[in-house]
Amino acid sequence: MAIRQRAMQAQDKQQRHDAILDAAARLLADSPERIASVAEVADEAGLAKGTVYLYFPGKEELLLAVHERNVDGFFDALIEVLERKDQVTIADVLALTGRHIVEPPLFLPLAARCFGMMGQGVPVEAALAFKQRMGERLQKAGTGIERHFHGLNAGDGVALLRHSYALIIGLWQMSPAAQAQHPAGPMAGPGPRPAFDYDYQVELDRALVALWDGTIGGRSRSYAAP
Amino acid sequence: MAIRQRAMQAQDKQQRHDAILDAAARLLADSPERIASVAEVADEAGLAKGTVYLYFPGKEELLLAVHERNVDGFFDALIEVLERKDQVTIADVLALTGRHIVEPPLFLPLAARCFGMMGQGVPVEAALAFKQRMGERLQKAGTGIERHFHGLNAGDGVALLRHSYALIIGLWQMSPAAQAQHPAGPMAGPGPRPAFDYDYQVELDRALVALWDGTIGGRSRSYAAP
Amino acid sequence: MAIRQRAMQAQDKQQRHDAILDAAARLLADSPERIASVAEVADEAGLAKGTVYLYFPGKEELLLAVHERNVDGFFDALIEVLERKDQVTIADVLALTGRHIVEPPLFLPLAARCFGMMGQGVPVEAALAFKQRMGERLQKAGTGIERHFHGLNAGDGVALLRHSYALIIGLWQMSPAAQAQHPAGPMAGPGPRPAFDYDYQVELDRALVALWDGTIGGRSRSYAAP
Amino acid sequence: MAIRQRAMQAQDKQQRHDAILDAAARLLADSPERIASVAEVADEAGLAKGTVYLYFPGKEELLLAVHERNVDGFFDALIEVLERKDQVTIADVLALTGRHIVEPPLFLPLAARCFGMMGQGVPVEAALAFKQRMGERLQKAGTGIERHFHGLNAGDGVALLRHSYALIIGLWQMSPAAQAQHPAGPMAGPGPRPAFDYDYQVELDRALVALWDGTIGGRSRSYAAP
DNA sequence: GATGAATGAGCTTTCATTCAT
DNA sequence: GATGAATGAAAGCTCATTCAT
Numbered sequence: 001m002a003i004r005q006r007a008m009q010a011q012d013k014q015q016r017h018d019a020i021l022d023a024a025a026r027l028l029a030d031s032p033e034r035i036a037s038v039a040e041v042a043d044e045a046g047l048a049k050g051t052v053y054l055y056f057p058g059k060e061e062l063l064l065a066v067h068e069r070n071v072d073g074f075f076d077a078l079i080e081v082l083e084r085k086d087q088v089t090i091a092d093v094l095a096l097t098g099r100h101i102v103e104p105p106l107f108l109p110l111a112a113r114c115f116g117m118m119g120q121g122v123p124v125e126a127a128l129a130f131k132q133r134m135g136e137r138l139q140k141a142g143t144g145i146e147r148h149f150h151g152l153n154a155g156d157g158v159a160l161l162r163h164s165y166a167l168i169i170g171l172w173q174m175s176p177a178a179q180a181q182h183p184a185g186p187m188a189g190p191g192p193r194p195a196f197d198y199d200y201q202v203e204l205d206r207a208l209v210a211l212w213d214g215t216i217g218g219r220s221r222s223y224a225a226p
Numbered sequence: 227m228a229i230r231q232r233a234m235q236a237q238d239k240q241q242r243h244d245a246i247l248d249a250a251a252r253l254l255a256d257s258p259e260r261i262a263s264v265a266e267v268a269d270e271a272g273l274a275k276g277t278v279y280l281y282f283p284g285k286e287e288l289l290l291a292v293h294e295r296n297v298d299g300f301f302d303a304l305i306e307v308l309e310r311k312d313q314v315t316i317a318d319v320l321a322l323t324g325r326h327i328v329e330p331p332l333f334l335p336l337a338a339r340c341f342g343m344m345g346q347g348v349p350v351e352a353a354l355a356f357k358q359r360m361g362e363r364l365q366k367a368g369t370g371i372e373r374h375f376h377g378l379n380a381g382d383g384v385a386l387l388r389h390s391y392a393l394i395i396g397l398w399q400m401s402p403a404a405q406a407q408h409p410a411g412p413m414a415g416p417g418p419r420p421a422f423d424y425d426y427q428v429e430l431d432r433a434l435v436a437l438w439d440g441t442i443g444g445r446s447r448s449y450a451a452p
Numbered sequence: 453m454a455i456r457q458r459a460m461q462a463q464d465k466q467q468r469h470d471a472i473l474d475a476a477a478r479l480l481a482d483s484p485e486r487i488a489s490v491a492e493v494a495d496e497a498g499l500a501k502g503t504v505y506l507y508f509p510g511k512e513e514l515l516l517a518v519h520e521r522n523v524d525g526f527f528d529a530l531i532e533v534l535e536r537k538d539q540v541t542i543a544d545v546l547a548l549t550g551r552h553i554v555e556p557p558l559f560l561p562l563a564a565r566c567f568g569m570m571g572q573g574v575p576v577e578a579a580l581a582f583k584q585r586m587g588e589r590l591q592k593a594g595t596g597i598e599r600h601f602h603g604l605n606a607g608d609g610v611a612l613l614r615h616s617y618a619l620i621i622g623l624w625q626m627s628p629a630a631q632a633q634h635p636a637g638p639m640a641g642p643g644p645r646p647a648f649d650y651d652y653q654v655e656l657d658r659a660l661v662a663l664w665d666g667t668i669g670g671r672s673r674s675y676a677a678p
Numbered sequence: 679m680a681i682r683q684r685a686m687q688a689q690d691k692q693q694r695h696d697a698i699l700d701a702a703a704r705l706l707a708d709s710p711e712r713i714a715s716v717a718e719v720a721d722e723a724g725l726a727k728g729t730v731y732l733y734f735p736g737k738e739e740l741l742l743a744v745h746e747r748n749v750d751g752f753f754d755a756l757i758e759v760l761e762r763k764d765q766v767t768i769a770d771v772l773a774l775t776g777r778h779i780v781e782p783p784l785f786l787p788l789a790a791r792c793f794g795m796m797g798q799g800v801p802v803e804a805a806l807a808f809k810q811r812m813g814e815r816l817q818k819a820g821t822g823i824e825r826h827f828h829g830l831n832a833g834d835g836v837a838l839l840r841h842s843y844a845l846i847i848g849l850w851q852m853s854p855a856a857q858a859q860h861p862a863g864p865m866a867g868p869g870p871r872p873a874f875d876y877d878y879q880v881e882l883d884r885a886l887v888a889l890w891d892g893t894i895g896g897r898s899r900s901y902a903a904p
Numbered sequence: 905g906a907t908g909a910a911t912g913a914g915c916t917t918t919c920a921t922t923c924a925t
Numbered sequence: 926g927a928t929g930a931a932t933g934a935a936a937g938c939t940c941a942t943t944c945a946t
Contacts, residue, residue, distance in 0.1 A: 214440025666892025
């Protein structure tokens with residue numbers, strides 16, 4: 001209905017593949033409370049429903065692909081920093097987390113949804129393949145972490161990243177930000193709800209610092225200086 | 227096929243309410259990979275579908291109620307220990323976590339689902355009410371934590387519990403245990419997937435210790451001895 | 453949207469069950485060239501789509517049920533005649549065939565479709581169950597045939613009926629009547645097509661007489677006289 | 679991945695046309711329970727999807743063409759025998775039937791499907807053209823039959839062949855062989871289903887003999903000897 | 905002539921919820 | 926209070942066919 005050209009070259013195909021991912025991402029970001037239908041995604045991309053299925057085996061795989069792209073962005077940046085800088089500190093990691101995970105409106109809602117899907121809808125194969133690929137990135141970044149933060153044994157870097165990621169996701173799910181917005185705004189309602197009404201970013205930083213501190217500092221105290 | 231009577235006393239009502247929760251819990255525990263339909267729950271409880279709606283406003287609220295009962299169990303135990311014992315240690319908390327959260331087959335899958343639902347299906351009102359009630363319990367337990375682990379400022383106990391809970395849920399969602407089981411078993415497939423293939427309980431203990439260590443120990447070192 | 457009452461009694465349910473069958477039959481008879489969607493059937497019955505699924509496990513089973521009702525009508529009549537009359541002749545059988553199979557506009561198109569479905573869409577269980585039930589009727593009628601037409605060995609009656617049925621269906625499928633009607637009428641087109649352009653009823657009678665003649669007459673010659 | 683060249687000579691075209699038919703035939707024979715998609719046929723032929731449409735107006739016509747080739751093979755053989763031999767007997771016809779129709783795994787499933795299609799999918803024009811061509815062959819073979827089996831009036835030969843064909847197809851559709859195979863095998867299930875569980879080849883021979891006997895023998899008794 | 909990317913109509917089925925009985 | 930028949934929106938996916946390249 002709308003598309004300009006046929007994607008005949010491999011490069012065009014990649015472009016279209018990405019265009020579909022973009023469309024899905026846009027829709028997800030625009031209304032995080034619902035999950036767009038394939039028809040909507042196709043429409044947003046200016047394509048027909050069937051075309052989406054030329055580029056992705058199914059809907060779940062499409063969502064997973066959007067998520068994977070997000071995660072890749074974070075890991076690429078993290079690995080890049082770990083390789084480029086002489087000294088990487090917790091502050092650096094927090095900064096990366098903020099820029100790539102917390103700030104983009106899409107990352108966290110989608111991550112939560114993807115974890116939810118893993119348990120039900122996603123074809124096992126797709127889930128395993130995803131974890132496989134993520135695992136490799138995690139491995140690489142984890143090794144880099146171990147180089148920068150002394151006192152970690154082999155495998156501790158990966159574990160620390162894993163724990164951090166779990167904390168990021170878990171904390172977000174509990175946060176008010178994860179809530180579908182009330183028409184009257186998120187703060188509507190009678191009284192204060194102190195125990196759950198926190199600022200996600202602030203809280204996350206506290207928790208991550210504690211986790212890293214407990215993992216690294218408790219053993220070597222060496223992360224702040226050589 | 228069990229009840230089929232009218233519940234006219236308040237006490238009968240409570241009983242039936244609980245019977246529905248029990249039925250839902252049983253179904254959820256029996257097949258954690260899928261989410262039972264209302265018809266199934268009613269059937270399992272020996273009631274008609276419509277009856278469920280006399281006791282719960284909707285399906286999501288029913289699930290949330292099951293979850294809340296689970297969470298209550300944990301908090302009741304935690305608060306009880308905090309009040310009864312002179313010295314509560316991390317080990318005590320880990321033990322409670324294992325007994326009430328990790329071991330029951332129902333808790334974690336349901337918790338994950340509930341968090342997922344919060345973002346989409348649950349009426350905002352129900353979600354807020356749930357968080358309100360949880361917040362109160364959290365508050366109470368958090369204050370108890372602050373009494374036992376010195377060096378915590380006001381609010382730190384609640385935050386620590388919150389972070390712990392986030393870690394528990396997040397780590398579980400990433401774990402192989404959360405995965406729908408492959409016919410050939412979860413370990414089937416060509417190569418090792420070390421970065422994601424971990425034992426949940428072991429990993430969780432490590433992460434929690436690090437988190438508590440980083441929160442408490444880094445400040446006062448006092449949690450292990452008076 | 454349209455229905456009067458709820459079917460609460462078993463008897464009401466049977467009625468509604470039949471009403472759906474009727475609706476499907478009507479649709480099938482009205483336009484034999486296409487196969488109505490479940491939505492259309494429901495609409496024709498004045499019910500919602502979902503309601504159809506309360507009475508039939510699926511679409512194929514619904515069609516099969518319509519067909520079975522048709523076949524039942526024929527067999528019931530045949531068995532009744534075989535039991536009531538002293539002398540049953542081929543002419544009687546042909547008359548029954550005409551009245552129950554050839555004349556109703558629905559029978560043959562549906563039968564053809566059902567045989568087609570057996571090879572692809574129908575759940576094997578449903579197909580077997582159908583054949584089981586038909587087999588019993590066939591058995592009973594076949595035994596009756598053997599009583600009336602001497603010289604048949606045990607099993608020959610069933611076989612003869614089977615062959616007859618095959619002839620009825622096969623001949624119909626080849627006949628012009630099975631053709632979707634051309635806008636300009638079935639006879640449109642340039643020249644005569646003598647080899648396929650025959651009158652189904654006449655042709656069928658000839659073929660059945662030959663078949664029965666060859667089966668019975670060749671052995672006993674006794675069917676024509678006491 | 680076989681051809682991929684341009685076919686510019688009439689001869690090349692015929693070759694490619696046949697290659698497509700071959701591919702379709704192979705696919706149909708390999709899995710008679712399902713009907714291959716155009717994409718699969720093209721793939722099997724080593725061509726692109728669009729190319730199939732250069733040689734056939736549509737999918738139905740393609741299937742019909744495969745079927746027609748099959749039928750042609752039978753009629754060619756029959757006509758050849760009728761012209762070559764001095765004496766053709768029923769046994770000869772049965773032998774031809776077995777060799778060309780019953781034994782090839784493709785013939786009967788496809789024939790059944792084509793008859794099914796006639797009633798729904800095939801463009802009327804294609805169906806009529808097919809019948810026209812078949813009619814000519816039938817005419818020729820029918821006349822030959824009349825020469826060999828005395829006592830047949832003009833037109834009886836064609837009718838007999840038509841009836842035979844109807845019997846062949848109809849009986850096959852009812853037979854267990856037409857059934858999609860149950861995982862546990864076609865004979866799985868509790869009890870016997872005697873009325874439908876027969877051997878197709880044996881049954882067909884009986885029925886054909888009876889039909890021919892009733893058509894020919896009943897009039898002249900002359901088919902076995904001059 | 906050949907290709908294969910794009911199309912989009914079409915269909916079954918599920919299930920939370922309602923409400924007549 | 927309890928029942929369960931009825932509802933109907935919602936959505937993913939296939940595949941024959943077209944047509945730009």
